[in-house]
Amino acid sequence: MNAKPVARRTVLKAGGTLLLSVLAPQLAHAAQILAVRVWPADDYTRVTLENDSDLKTSHFLVKDPERLVVDIEGLELNPTLKSLVAKIQSNDPYIKQVRVGQNRPNVVRLVFDLKEEVKPQVFTLAPVGNYKHRLIFDLYPVKAVDPIAAMIEKGEWSSDSKSATATTQPAATPAPATTPSSGAQANTAAGPVQPPVGSGTATHPAPPGTADAGANGKPDIAAAKPEPKHEAKPDNKAEQRAETRPGKVTRMITIALDPGHGGEDPGAIGARGSREKDIVLAIAKRLKARIEEHPNMRVMLTRDGDYFVPLPTRVEKARKVDADLFVSIHADAFVQPSARGSSVFVLSEKGASSTAARWLANKENQADLIGGANVKTPDKQLASVLFDLSTTAQINDSMKVGKAVLGEIGGINKLHKGSVEQAGFAVLKAPDIPSILIETAFISNPEEEARLLDNAYQEQIANAIVKGIKSYFAKNPPLAKSRQT
Structure with a gap:
C-alpha cells in the first residue's frame, strides 16, 4: 500500500532536482x-x-x-x-x-x-x-555643441572675431600680467514602454562635443623670427594706441588648454589620495585667468568640469576654434616615488627621446581605455595625422614653445630633465597646431604632491607657463589663418 506514495515522492524529488540543476546556473551567473x-x-x-x-x-x-x-x-x-x-x-x-x-x-x-x-x-x-x-x-x-558658440555665450569670444582672423595683422607682444587674483528624484517604477513602429536601436555615433628646454632657460634665439622694432623699444601704450587705430584689427591669439583625464579617468593618484584630474583642472583654470588678462589672448578649455573627453576629441576641439597653441596639463606618477621634477613634451614621429618618455606616452595614450571612449567610432584624422606633411613644421614650432615654457618653469621647480622631450602622445597630434604636454610635477612624489595641492604653487606654475607662452609668441607671431575647421 505504501509503494505508490513512495514512488510519487521519488518522482517529485527527482523532478525538483532536475529543475534546480537547470535554474541554478542562471541564478549563479546573474549579473550584479x-x-x-x-x-x-x-x-x-x-x-x-x-x-x-x-x-x-x-x-x-x-x-x-x-x-x-x-x-x-x-x-x-x-x-x-x-x-x-x-x-x-x-x-x-x-x-x-x-x-x-x-x-x-x-x-x-x-x-x-x-x-x-x-x-x-x-x-x-x-x-x-x-x-x-x-x-x-x-x-x-542632436546638434553638437559648437566650441566657438559656447565661448561667445560665456562672453569669451566676440561674434565677429572668427571672420576677422583671416585678414588681421600679427599680434604685438602681449602686455605684462597684472597682479594675479586667486582664483533628488522620486523613484517610480519603469512600466513597459513599447517601441514605436519602425524604430530600431539608435546607435548613431556622434563626436563629443575628450622635462625640458635648456636648464638655463634661455630663449631659442637662433630659431626665432627677429622683430627688431618691437624688441628694441617695447612700448605697451603705443601698441594699445595702434590696436585702437581705425581700420586696424589686432590678431587674436587663441590657446587651447587641455586638463588631462576627467570623469571615469582619475589619472594618477597621490599618496594622500589626491587625483590628477582635479589638480590639473584647477591649474588650467588659473592659467586661463592669467592668459585672459592679456587683451589679445583668449582661451578654450577642452573640459571645464569633471567629465571625460576622448583624446581625439580634445584635438578636434582645438582645431574647431582654430587654436594657435595646444597645451595639455598633467601631474603624472612614476613607479618610483622618488621621481620628481617638471617636464615638457612634444610629439615625436620617430620614437621617444628616452625610455621614461616612451613609458609615459604609452600610459597617457591608455586614457581612452580607462576613461571609456567608444572605440567603434574611429577617428580618421588622427589615424593618418603622422603622414601629414605639416607635422614636421608643427613639431618644430612645438619645440620652440616647449623650450620657452620649460625655461620659465625651471625657475620655480626642479626640472626632471633639462631639455624638451619627445614621444608619441596621441593628444599632441594636431597636424597644424603647435602642441606641448606639461608635467607640472610628480603626484607620486609626496613632497611634490603637497606642492601640487598648494594654491601658491598652482599660481606660480600658471604664471610661469604664461611667461613662456608670451615669450614664444613675441618671437613667433601667428600668421593670418586660412585653415578649414
Missing part, C-alpha cells in the same frame, strides 16, 4: 550592479553602470515626450541600481529624470526622461585598471 555614476556636462551626459559581468542590452528612443528606453538582460533590480534615480541632477543638460524597474524576469528597464532630443551611444567596456565591466550610456545633443 556594483556602482552607478553620472557625469553631466555641456558636451554630453554619461551614465556608467559598473558590474561583475558583460551585459546584453537593447535600446530605443520614444518621442513626445523625448525618452530613451534601455532594457538590460540577465539582471535583477538591486539597491545600487535603484540609487541611479537620486544621482540625476536638476541641472543636467540632457536628462530630466530616470525611472528604473523590473520589466520582466531577468530584464531591468531604464527609462530616461530627456530634456531635449539626443543621439545616444550605448556600449560596453572590458575590465581595466580598478574597473570591472562597464555599461556606458553617452547622451549627445
Whole structure:
C-alpha cells in the first residue's frame, strides 16, 4: 500500500532536482550592479553602470515626450541600481529624470526622461585598471555643441572675431600680467514602454562635443623670427594706441588648454589620495585667468568640469576654434616615488627621446581605455595625422614653445630633465597646431604632491607657463589663418 506514495515522492524529488540543476546556473551567473555614476556636462551626459559581468542590452528612443528606453538582460533590480534615480541632477543638460524597474524576469528597464532630443551611444567596456565591466550610456545633443558658440555665450569670444582672423595683422607682444587674483528624484517604477513602429536601436555615433628646454632657460634665439622694432623699444601704450587705430584689427591669439583625464579617468593618484584630474583642472583654470588678462589672448578649455573627453576629441576641439597653441596639463606618477621634477613634451614621429618618455606616452595614450571612449567610432584624422606633411613644421614650432615654457618653469621647480622631450602622445597630434604636454610635477612624489595641492604653487606654475607662452609668441607671431575647421 505504501509503494505508490513512495514512488510519487521519488518522482517529485527527482523532478525538483532536475529543475534546480537547470535554474541554478542562471541564478549563479546573474549579473550584479556594483556602482552607478553620472557625469553631466555641456558636451554630453554619461551614465556608467559598473558590474561583475558583460551585459546584453537593447535600446530605443520614444518621442513626445523625448525618452530613451534601455532594457538590460540577465539582471535583477538591486539597491545600487535603484540609487541611479537620486544621482540625476536638476541641472543636467540632457536628462530630466530616470525611472528604473523590473520589466520582466531577468530584464531591468531604464527609462530616461530627456530634456531635449539626443543621439545616444550605448556600449560596453572590458575590465581595466580598478574597473570591472562597464555599461556606458553617452547622451549627445542632436546638434553638437559648437566650441566657438559656447565661448561667445560665456562672453569669451566676440561674434565677429572668427571672420576677422583671416585678414588681421600679427599680434604685438602681449602686455605684462597684472597682479594675479586667486582664483533628488522620486523613484517610480519603469512600466513597459513599447517601441514605436519602425524604430530600431539608435546607435548613431556622434563626436563629443575628450622635462625640458635648456636648464638655463634661455630663449631659442637662433630659431626665432627677429622683430627688431618691437624688441628694441617695447612700448605697451603705443601698441594699445595702434590696436585702437581705425581700420586696424589686432590678431587674436587663441590657446587651447587641455586638463588631462576627467570623469571615469582619475589619472594618477597621490599618496594622500589626491587625483590628477582635479589638480590639473584647477591649474588650467588659473592659467586661463592669467592668459585672459592679456587683451589679445583668449582661451578654450577642452573640459571645464569633471567629465571625460576622448583624446581625439580634445584635438578636434582645438582645431574647431582654430587654436594657435595646444597645451595639455598633467601631474603624472612614476613607479618610483622618488621621481620628481617638471617636464615638457612634444610629439615625436620617430620614437621617444628616452625610455621614461616612451613609458609615459604609452600610459597617457591608455586614457581612452580607462576613461571609456567608444572605440567603434574611429577617428580618421588622427589615424593618418603622422603622414601629414605639416607635422614636421608643427613639431618644430612645438619645440620652440616647449623650450620657452620649460625655461620659465625651471625657475620655480626642479626640472626632471633639462631639455624638451619627445614621444608619441596621441593628444599632441594636431597636424597644424603647435602642441606641448606639461608635467607640472610628480603626484607620486609626496613632497611634490603637497606642492601640487598648494594654491601658491598652482599660481606660480600658471604664471610661469604664461611667461613662456608670451615669450614664444613675441618671437613667433601667428600668421593670418586660412585653415578649414
